[in-house]
Amino acid sequence: xxxxxxxxxxxxxxxxxxxxxxxxxxxxxxxxxxxxxxxxxxxxxxxxxxxxxxxxxxxxxxxxxxxxxxxxxxxxxxxxxxxxxxxxxxxxxxxxxxxxxxxxxxxxxxxxxxxxxxxxxxxxxxxxxxxxxxxxxxxxxxxxxxxxxxxxxxxxxxxxxxxxxxxxxxxxxxxxxxxxxxxxxxxxxxxxxxxxxxxxxxxxxxxxxxxxxxxxxxxxxxxxxxxxxxxxxxxxxxxxxxxxxxxxxxxxxxxxxxxxxxxxxxxxxxxxxxxxxxxxxxxxxxxxxxxxxxxxxxxxxxxxxxxxxxxxxxxxxxxxxxxxxxxxxxxxxxxxxxxxxxxxxxxxxxxxxxxxxxxxxxxxxxxxxxxxxxxxxxxxxxxxxxxxxxxxxxxxxxxxxxxxxxxxxxxxxxxxxxxxxxxxxxxxxxxxxxxxxxxxxxxx
Numbered sequence: 006x007x008x009x010x011x012x013x014x015x016x017x018x019x020x021x022x023x024x025x026x027x028x029x030x031x032x033x034x035x036x037x038x039x040x041x042x043x044x045x046x047x048x049x050x051x052x053x054x055x056x057x058x059x060x061x062x063x064x065x066x067x068x069x070x071x072x073x074x075x076x077x078x079x080x081x082x083x084x085x086x087x088x089x090x091x092x093x094x095x096x097x098x099x100x101x102x103x104x105x106x107x108x109x110x111x112x113x114x115x116x117x118x119x120x121x122x123x124x125x126x127x128x129x130x131x132x133x134x135x136x137x138x139x140x141x142x143x144x145x146x147x148x149x150x151x152x153x154x155x156x157x158x159x160x161x162x163x164x165x166x167x168x169x170x171x172x173x174x175x176x177x178x179x180x181x182x183x184x185x186x187x188x189x190x191x192x193x194x195x196x197x198x199x200x201x202x203x204x205x206x207x208x209x210x211x212x213x214x215x216x217x218x219x220x221x222x223x224x225x226x227x228x229x230x231x232x233x234x235x236x237x238x239x240x241x242x243x244x245x246x247x248x249x250x251x252x253x254x255x256x257x258x259x260x261x262x263x264x265x266x267x268x269x270x271x272x273x274x275x276x277x278x279x280x281x282x283x284x285x286x287x288x289x290x291x292x293x294x295x296x297x298x299x300x301x302x303x304x305x306x307x308x309x310x311x312x313x314x315x316x317x318x319x320x321x322x323x324x325x326x327x328x329x330x331x332x333x334x335x336x337x338x339x340x341x342x343x344x345x346x347x348x349x350x351x352x353x354x355x356x357x358x359x360x361x362x363x364x365x366x367x368x369x370x371x372x373x374x375x376x377x378x379x380x381x382x383x384x385x386x387x388x389x390x391x392x393x394x395x396x397x398x399x400x401x402x403x404x405x406x407x408x409x410x411x412x413x414x415x416x417x418x419x420x421x422x423x424x425x426x427x428x429x430x431x432x433x434x435x436x437x438x439x440x441x442x443x444x445x446x447x448x449x
Contacts, residue, residue: 118147119417121410122156124173125166125189128406144411146418157181161417164189164216165208167201176207185423187413188432190217191226194319196440202433209432213423214416216409217436219323220354223427224416226409227323229330230355231397245338245391246311246384252377253281253342254307255314256331260287264444265316265344268370275374280381282310298337307337311387312362312377317345320441325352333360333399340390342377344445357393364445 118141123129129152132140140150148161154172157163162185165176180186188208190201216224253276255269266287273281284291284306293302307313313332317324325345329352332339341361343352349363367373380387416423428435 118149119161119414120156120159121148121150121413121417122154122160122163123150123152124163124170126169126171127192128164128166128169128189129171142407142410142414144407144414146414148410148414148417150410160184162187162413164413165204165212166190167204167208168193168198170204176204176211180211185214185417186212187214187216187224188212188428188436189226190436191228194317194324194440195321195437196319199437202437205436206431206433209428212428212432213426214413215427215432215435216413217323218325219436220351221322221427224409224412225354226405227355228326228405229399229402230405231333231357231393232400232404234396234398241395243391243394244384244388246387249309249311251280251282251310252276252381253312253314254310254339255281255283255288255316256285256291257283257288257316258286259318262316262318262443264442265318268344268364268445269314269316271370272374272377275371276377298331298334304336307331307339310339311381312342313339315341315343315345315361316443318443320345320347320443322347322439323351323354325355329356329361330399335394335398338391338394340387344443347439347441348446357397360390360393366448367445368448370445370447 121142123132132150132152142148142150151160152172157173157177158181160181161183163180164187165173166189168190186208188205195201214223216222216226218225218227253272257266257269260266269281269283273283282289291303291306293300293306295303297303298307313328315329315331317326317328323346325343329341329343329345331337332341333356342364343349343361344364346352348365349358352361352363362376364373367376380390
């Protein structure tokens with residue numbers, strides 16, 4: 006009986022073994038594919054998926070924004086939902102910045118480096134990444150960066166961010182003698198993240214430097230900024246009004262901010278429905294499959310508009326997101342119509358005064374619409390808003406990250422201006438108080 010049934014049983018065993026072998030091969034190939042995809046997306050600064058983008062942002066085809074991938078929909082999500090990549094792993098950063106980040110294997114001269122403990126989960130992700138140790142931030146002077154809480158007592162500086170407190174979940178009650186504490190706040194508006202007030206209050210009085218998007222910070226860290234182009238580049242005369250039949254564009258996915266929504270709908274009525282268009286969850290469908298502005302379909306769409314409605318969902322001092330820079334990048338040159346911050350002054354920290362319009366500059370929505378229509382009819386006047394493009398370009402978030410931390414590094418080495426207390430008597434009030442509703446503040 007056993008001899009007669011053996012070939013059938015063995016054949017069944019072989020079939021099962023074959024199936025298991027095929028499954029194991031497929032699983033191995035899938036694992037290899039995921040690993041290859043991960044390595045490529047991490048190592049290649051030109052490749053940015055939506056989940057790897059730093060907030061939702063600008064297109065990556067610009068030379069000065071090769072490390073960014075921006076969605077045309079608004080960045081209403083938190084940075085923890087759309088995780089950032091501040092440093093390409095094991096790569097030098099390619100940007101307009103003069104700084105670069107290299108692995109710990111670089112040569113460090115004894116006694117010349119300062120240690121910065123980064124107590125911010127977002128800023129510390131590249132340090133925490135498996136297989137990497139402390140990083141060396143190359144600036145005019147050298148600093149090492151760590152997110153190991155065991156380094157707290159020996160760190161020359163500690164950077165706290167109340168939005169993403171890690172590895173230390175709560176601020177220490179005391180600080181080491183001579184240690185500098187810096188307060189970081191970026192990506193998110195203060196008005197929408199009241200949970201961070203408690204941590205901020207606990208840090209008040211102990212923080213020596215502020216490092217936020219507020220222009221009055223000791224170390225200014227905006228979303229983006231403009232930097233000078235390389236000298237000697239030839240002047241290129243472009244008619245930026247050519248081929249733009251439409252006046253005002255807005256991509257919006259958060260329909261809850263009523264002030265800005267009401268403003269845009271009023272402008273649509275005054276400008277004409279054929280001149281002002283709203284796309285996204287709150288408006289029409291664009292017809293483009295990709296949400297990235299680098300996508301040819303989106304580039305073609307945006308290239309038909311003269312102005313972009315850079316309307317923030319919160320009006321806090323210095324809170325200016327990628328919405329403002331969407332019109333400033335080279336691939337889709339538009340003029341931002343800003344609604345945000347505490348007014349025009351906040352925007353002039355990061356862009357030339359003649360590069361944008363601010364809603365608060367006008368006495369009424371009618372006056373604003375009248376000015377937009379006048380500019381629409383005057384190509385020479387419109388082109389003056391683009392004159393800055395001959396000398397400036399938008400920098401990347403990599404560059405802004407390095408600029409901020411390099412400034413902290415330089416202050417540690419120089420020993421100067423380490424205790425200015427720019428926030429006055431209360432860090433909590435300085436950061437969280439004074440935000441406005443999202444609507445316009447018409448000029449009297």
